[in-house]
Amino acid sequence: MNRLYTSILLLAMYANVLALHAQEHVTIRGRIIDQGTSKPVIGATVSIKENERSGSSISGSEGGFTIRAHVNQTIVVTNVGYLPAELKVINEQEPVLIALVPDNRQLSEVVVTGALGLQRSARELGTSAQVVDNEHLNQGRVINPLLALASKVSSLRINASDATSGKTDPSVQVRLRGTRSFNRAQNDPIYVVDGVPIPDIGRLNPNDIESITVLKGANAAALYGSEGVNGAIMINTKAGSRGRGTIQFNNATTFSNVFLLPPAQTEFGQGQNGVYSATTAESWGPRFNGEMMPFGPPINGVQPEIRYAAPGSDNRLEFFDTGVTTQNDISFSGGDEQSTYYLSVQDVRIKGVIPGDQSARTGARFNGARNFGKLKTAYSVNYIYFDRNTTPDGPWLSVYTQPANLDYSEYRNWEDPNSPAHPLNWYNTVSSTKNPFFMADNTRNTAKQQTLNGRIELDYQFTDWFKAIYRLGYYNTNEDTRAMTGKLASPIGARNVNGSVEDGANTFRRLNNDLILNFNKQFGDFSTNLLLGQNVRMDETKAIGVGASNLLLEDLFNPGSRIGELSGSSRIEQYRSLGTYGELTGGYRNYLFLTLTGRYDQVSVLSKDNRGYFYPGISTSFVFTDAIPSLKDHRVVNYGKIYASFNRTGNVTLSPYSLNNPYSQSGGFPYGSLVGFLPSLTNPNPNIEPEFVTSYEAGFQLALFNNRLNIDAAYVYSDSDGQIFTALSSSATGYNNSIVNAGRLTNSIIELSLNGDVVRNNSLRWNLGFNFSYTDNQVKELYSGNEFRIFRQSYAIIGQQYPTLKVSDYARDPQGRIIVDENGNTSTLDDNTVLGTMVPPYLMGLNSTVTYKGFQLGLQFDARMGGWIYSEVVPRMYTAGTHPATVAYGRQPFIMPNTVIDNGDGTYSPNTSVESRGDKAFWQSQGNVQINTAAKGDYLKLRELNLSYTLPKSWLSNQRVISAASIGFIANNLFIIRHSSNTLGDAESLYNQTDGYLSFRQIPPSRTYGFNVNVTF
Amino acid sequence: MKHIFRVAVFSGLSILAASCDSFLDVNVNPNAPVNENLTLASKLPAALNSTATQEVLQLNQLGAFWGGYWGTTSEALASFNDIKYYDGIGIRGSRDGIQIWENTYNILLYYKLIKDQAETEQAGFYAGISKIMMGWHFMRLVDIYNNVPFDEALQGTNMPQPTYQSGQEVYQKSIDLITEGILDIKSASVAPASDDIFFAGNRTLWAKFGNTVKLRALLQQSEVSSQSGYISAEIQKIIQEGSGFLGIGENAYCNPGYLNTAGKMNPFYETYYRNAGGATVANHTNIRPTEYLIEKYQALNDPRLDQLYLTASGSYKGVRFGNPVAADEYNADNTSALKGPVENGNQPAGLLKSFNQSTVILSSFESLFLQAEAAERGWIDGAAATFYRQAVAESFAYIGLSGSEAETYTAQPAVALGEAGNRIARIIEQKWLAINSINSFQAWNDFRRLGLPDFPNSESAPSADARPLRLMYPETELQTNRDEVNRQGGDNITSDRVWWDID
Structure with a gap:
């Protein structure tokens, strides 16, 4: 945009x-x-x-x-x-x-980074592209550039596994224009940095990014080959500019606190059946009475005690720390007539909200360019060092299932052997409800990752109508990982913790090689542009793991000091592809354009007979305001373009070596010299063919009222057929899954973007940008049967959106009232009930920027509607007795409202007398009725706020060191309005590539606020 | 610079010019062998071991809870809920359920692929073993789900939605498969060696094992009166075959050479006792014998009790299966845990002997109890009382007790077969005490067949007289083969029965 x-x-x-x-x-x-x-x-x-x-x-x-x-x-x-x-x-x-200063508002002149990283006039494009510039990207000072894109581009859906949570290294899911593949890991767009595709941009320094062009849909990305089928995110990094060198320094320091915890009761504490127990982690005890009670086992003969009352309104918050994120960024740039340079260094430190969690990222980038007459050269090097030390998912799970009478501030110092906080003295022996501080300290995952990404580009202008571009990209990551758990020996089985260590080394290398010939010639009113290119790609992966599941000593984490045998694995993977492609654009009088594309790919992962495939595309655009004389220099309509495109894009989502069934040794084999191999239970198919996504798109762009209002609207339809995916099979076939060319998904999408200046005068400017999309996604065909479970409660069901939430529901009478039996118990239906899609079909983003003199207020709102969410946290809280529903009737027998009794003759009468027990067994069964823990996921949130003040030039006029400076207040997730049914958490939550899924492993989201200082020298 | 550019262009073009084919030929798996790389001897041990692991973990656990042996401590009130509540929908779930269907068909696939390769290579012994084990597993499936795919099963994508056949038909076809398997083994020219981790290539033992499995299958249908003709015909075939059944000292054990390493230990020992580091596992703290079981041993002055369990505060104390109410008397500290070598002066205890103890697939004592019942029913020759005494003695021997202790025990009027009013009931009771926690699945099978012994129902059962009779078809099957599932009629866990369970 x-x-x-x-x-x-x-x-x-x-x-x-x-x-x-x-x-x-x-x-x-x-x-x-x-x-x-x-x-x-x-x-x-x-x-x-x-x-x-x-x-x-x-x-x-x-x-x-x-x-x-x-x-x-x-x-x-x-x-x-x-x-x-x-x-x-x-x-x-x-x-x-x-x-x-370039004015990108003028649609007629917009230049976008098109396929192959070449700059194209947007008027030629027969498809939709939207640009996010550096300033908007960095409005919220978000560490990960992908997360910074959230809600800023229509039809672009960004979720993070722990995006809004306090963990220090969220993984991000990016979906452009819906989901095209049942293979959940194969829906990511391609990421292209300065013309070179790289596998991940999550650790890129957002300050290095000049702009991001989002090329939506397969059409725009056809020339990138199959990976572009899900759209392309094209990143241009900063280049230096001619003239005086500038130095920019930026600091942002932000603080995060958890919020949106699922509510907990504070009336009843530890025990069972209304009786206090010193050693029970569940909250089925008596009502709080404020008295001192025994707590846990005696320590050295002394019985610890606890005050039987809730210490505060929410004791769980005592477990969390305030997270702190510090970013320091400095960049140098400059250039002369022939060359430019840009050098930046960034350091990011994150201290998470879980005690002990932290990560650090230090990166440097050097971009340079130099011209030698007709030869232009450009090169860049980016190095990133990332270091993470976190605990896995246990501690928060421990906290929300434990009683409200615990005062967590007392348990931080778990190492004291005489404290009730010590894991050998901890009041309960259930392994999932250990002292959470001990759990966090005792189980650590660390990763140190180095990324090196380099690019060389040569561009030679042979004649004024012909040039050749050669581009070489190299991308390498090395990651050292270690997962370790400290040993704790106890004669009580459930207290025991096995000491373990698992060391990993993962490397990934990619070499990408493009040679592009570009012919460009004008014939009278006709312009032509022909691109011919060839691409070679080589990917290599190696992953090594060595570990021991039983360590001898408590404080030595090395597989060498283990009990039993060493465990280990090693995996090598190679992927290669060759592509030949062409694009021909013909233009007439610079207002009518027709583009033809074609690409022939060959990939190493398919059989020789199937590995080559061709796919075509065609698109057209018509700038009617230039073509129709009466519209030229029109007072209202400044610019208008309509466009349409058709594409059929081939794609191969198969991993290497998937054509044959690999055998492996499992079940403990080898036992000494005795080997034992078993086949994989995924049935391979040696004749897998490429899948094809057919997409149509039509839209228009308008600039109105002296370019003050821009409108961009599109309708898109895509149909992915013959999908390569791992389908669930009847196990009676012997295999649990089969790799098939089956399955069909369609997407119908409406997109709208509006952008305009509401107020524009000398001192005040108020710009509003709004984007909207509606995606109707449908499962048309599956392999065998009408549905399959994607992940837990999320399903692919023919005729439904994908994925769909399907949950267990009560047995009800025809009027929908819940049926209770003679004991007041409810029952669940044999078949689960479909609630609806877990991906919100309606996505909206609103950006408001008000500039008044030196002040600027930027706001980014995000709304997503129409999706369902499901919580796995809440059922556990029912079982543990910490959920507020379990105390709604004071833990006493009660008549469940709006229930009926089955009269046995097909009629039902309202229940006025049968009481439900209201005890643990009853409430646990209610927690297990999944419809109770599902909710509508609609929300509106203020995702980003940035209030900044730029110092007036006059203040800086007496010196020549500082040329510009600004300070600002920044905040993320400042407020959220959720659907009234949602007390479960943040609907944006993502778990295991499943939108709207609140896993019991995930920690709550957090709210972030802080300060930002920016100085230019 | 121009020069560099030209070099770059040429290197780009030369890669294109280089044979594309060889450039792309990098799809040979460097990480794992494929079917063609592997001999039968490198596949068979893994398949047999899968059978053993399923028998001793998945099936034994379900059978131990539903066969009257196990309950949990108060602290573990919330564990094994779907088993305690007879929660058929929970158990069929593909996430938190008990995936016996999936696991069994996977194991059947392992044997089917071995059988196919063996038939190609004319390795009759391997084909025979596969057939016997396939028969074993198909009948296990019927015992749990009744009607299941047989003819159309295991065909991969050729038969994506296999048709179900009646449980009775699958039983019959499985028995025939075992009969074929025994013949294949007897006529095979080459025998496996150490890769046969059940019988080390011993033809006679395989034949006896096959016959014993068939006898067990025939006894399982003893209450179906219309089967009597079929049963006697099949018994005749076994007699004609001539190898007989597993007898004294003849056990179907599996031992691949267990090691004291996580994942390589005897699975029962590792799951219910201690890990490779010697640390107690949670199951050992959470699972306890039922009060009914303890009382049975005590009522018969059974010396096995001492070998099997630990005392709590000086006496043996069990728990009540499915008890939803926590009470201190049922806390882990106040109830009897399984006794292991650590609590037995580093000597093997009754069930827990050592990390490398063999897994029991089918014990001599179970075989002898089967023969006792068959003799009692007049199906085979021999005195039921003799088989019975031998069976008890074999059980005592397994538990670590002497022959004389067994004799003393068997001589008691409450134990001796001769003095029993209902001799079948007494055989079943002693069999129940002998296979406790070893092959517990058979206890659940006997209970469904005969209602014996009369152990109490789960206290969390949906109603007082609702007992688990089968499992529901799994969720994966509903999702992939729903029409076939619907065609089988009801699959309610407490009201629909498998074919041999007639009341």
Whole structure:
């Protein structure tokens, strides 16, 4: 989408200023350049504001101009695609340098990063593309650039496994225009950094990013090959600009606190059947009475005690820390006539909300470019070191299932052997409800990852109509991992903890090689552009793991000091592909365009007979405001374009070596010299063929009211058929799964983006951007049967959206009232009930930017509607007796409201007398009725807030060190409005690639706020 | 610079020009062998071991709870809920359920692939073993789910929705398969060696094992009166075959060479007692014998009790299966845990002997009890009382007691077969005491067949007289083969019965 650059006019003046008389004529000489690229702006109009008839001047081939004016008059520089610039004439001046700020609002001039990373005029595109610039990307100072995209682009859905939570290394799921593959891991878009596809951009420094162009749908990405079938996220990193070097320093420090915890009761504490127990972790004891009670087993003959009352409104919060994130970023950039450079270093430290969790990321990037006549060279190196130390999922699970009478602040110091907090003294012996601080400290996962990503690009202009581009990309990650659990020996089985360690080393290497020939020629009214390219890709993976599940000593974590045998594994994977592709664009008078694309891919993972496949595409666009004379220079409609495209994109989502059934030794084999091999239970298919996604798209773009309102709308239909996926099979076939070419999913999508200035004057500007999408996704065909379980309660069901939430429900009478039996117990239906999609079909984002003098207030709202969520946390709270529902009737027998008795003759009468027991067994059974722990996932949240103040230029005018400075307040997740049925948590939650799934392993989301300082030297 | 550029262009083109075929030929799995790389001897042990693991974990556990042996302590009130509540829907679930269907068909696939390879290689012994084990597993499936796919099963994507056949038909076809298997083994030229982790290539023992499995299958249908003709015909075939049944000292044991390493220990020992580091596992703290079981041993002055369980505060104390109410008397500390070598002066105890003890697939004492019942019913020759005494003696021997102790025990009027009013009931009672926690699945089978012994129902049962009679078809089957599931009629866990369970 077209984003607004800051409308600050940069004037770099090499002038001594002297006051002179008003009527004096002076001659102004100067150069006009593009603020971003520092390239000369040719053909800009320079005129006198006060006297339009005095004539104007046009900038020449180097951007130079000359104009005569009176002192105190104002010269105005305008050029299509830029914001107008003004300059007060003060005196006979030294040559002035006027840097024009690009105005991307002008749709007619938008340039996007198209396929292969080549800059294309948006008017040529027969498909939708949206641009997010650096400023909007970094509005919330989000560490991960993918998360920073959330709700900023229509049809782009971003979720994080722990995005809004306090864990320190969230993994991100990105979905563009719905889901196309049942193979859940195969729906990611392709990530392209400066023209080179790389597997992951989550650790990229967002400050290095100049802009992100989101090419939606398979059409735009056809030239990237199969991986582009899910759309492309094209990243342009910053380049230096010609002129004086600049140094930018940025610091952001933010604090996070957990919120949206599922509510807990604070009336009843530990025990069973209403009787207090010193050693029970469940909250089925008596009502709190404030008395001192024995707590856990005696320690050295002394019985510890606890006050039997809830210490605060929510004791669970005592377990969490305030998370702190610090980002420091410094960059240097500059250049001369022939070369540019950009160098940045960033350091990010995150201290998580779970005690002990932390991560750190340090990265450096060097981008450079140099021209040698017709040869342009560009190169970049990016190095990232990432270090993480976290605990897995146990501690929070322990906290929310334990009673409200625990005061967690007492249990931090678990190492004291005489404390009830010590794991050998802890009051209960259930392994899932150990002291959470002990659990967090005793089980650690660490990872140290190094990423090196380099690129070399050579661009040679043979003639004015032909150039060749060669691009080599190298991407390498090395990761050392260690998972360790400290040994704790106890004669009580459930207290025992096995010491274990698992060391891993994972490497991934990718070499990507593109050679592109670009022909470009104008024939009268007709323009042609032909791209021919060839791509070679080589991926190599190696993963080694060595471990011991039984360590001898409590504090030595090395597989060498183990009991039993060493465990280990090693896996090597190679993937190769060859692609040959072409794109031909024909244009007529720069308002009608037709583009044909075609690509032939060969991949190593299929059989020789099936591994080559061709796929075509066609698209067209028509700028009707340029074509229809009466619309030219129209007062309302400034720009209008309609476009349409069709694509059929081939894709192979198969992993290497999937054509044969691999045998492996399991079940303890080998036992010494005795080997024992078993086949995989996924039935392979040696004749797997590529799958194809057919997509259609049509849309329009409009710029209205002097380019103040931009509208972008599209309708998209995609149909993915013959999918390669691992389908559930009847186990009676022998195999639990089969790899098949089956299954069909369709998506119908409506997208709308609006952007405009509500107020635009000299001191105040209020820009609003809104995006909306509706996705109707349908499962049309499956392999065998009408449904299969994707993950727990999430299903693929023919005729339903994918994935769909299906849960157990009560047996009810025809009016929907719950049936109770003679004991007041409810029963569940044999077959589960479909509630609806777990992916919200309606996605909305609203961005508001108000600029007033030096102040700027940026807000990003995110709303997602129409989806269902399911919590696995809450059933456990029912069982543990910590959920508020379990105390709604004071733990006494009660008549369950709105229930009926089965009269046995097909009729039902309202229940007025049969009491339900209201005890643990009853409430546990209620928690197990899954419909009780499902909710509508609708929400509206203020995702990002950024209030900043830029110091006035005048404050900085007395010195030459600091050229600009700003300070700001930033916040994420400041507020959220949820559907009234949702007390479960944040509907944005993602677990195991399942939207709307609140796993018992996930910690609650957090709210973040902090400060930001930015200084430019 | 121009030069560098040209080099780059040429290197790009040359990769294209290089034979594309060889460039892309990198799809040979460097990590794992495929079917063709492996001999029968490298596959058979894993298949046999899968059978043993399923028998001693998945099936033994379900049978131990539903066969009257096990309950849990107060602290573990919330464990094994779906078993305690007869929660058929929970058990059929593909997430938290008990996946016997899936696991059994997977094991059947292992044997089927071995059988196919063996038939190609004309390795009759391997084909025979596979057939016997396939018969074993298909009948286990019928015992749990009644009608199941047989003819159309195990065909992969050729038969994605296999048709179900009646439980009775599958039983019959399984018995025929075992008969074929015995013949294959007897006529095979080459025998397996150490890769046969049941009988080390001993033809006679395989034949006896096959016959014993068939006898067990025939006894399982003893209450179906219309089967009597079929039963006697099949008994005749066994007699004609001539190898007989597993007798004294003849056990179907599995031992691949268990090691004191996680995942390589005897699975019963590792799951219910101690891990490789010697640390007690949670099951050992949570699972307890039922009061009914303890009382039975005590009522018969059974010396096996001492070998099997530990005392709590000086006496043996069991728990009540499915008891939903926590009470201190049923806490782990106040009830009898399984006795292991650590509590037995580092000597093997009754059930828990050592990390490398063999897994019992079918014991000599179970076989002798089967023969006792068959003799009592007049199906085979021999005195039921003799088989019975031998069976008890074999059980005593397994538990670590002497022959004379067995004799003293058997001589008691409450034990001796001769003095029993209902001799079948007494055989079943002693069999029940002998296979306790070893092959507990058979206890549940006997209970459904004969209602013996009369142990109390789960206190969490949906109603006082609702007993678990089968499992529901699994969720995976509903999702992939629903029409076939619907065609089989009801599969309610407490009201629909398998074919041989007639009341």
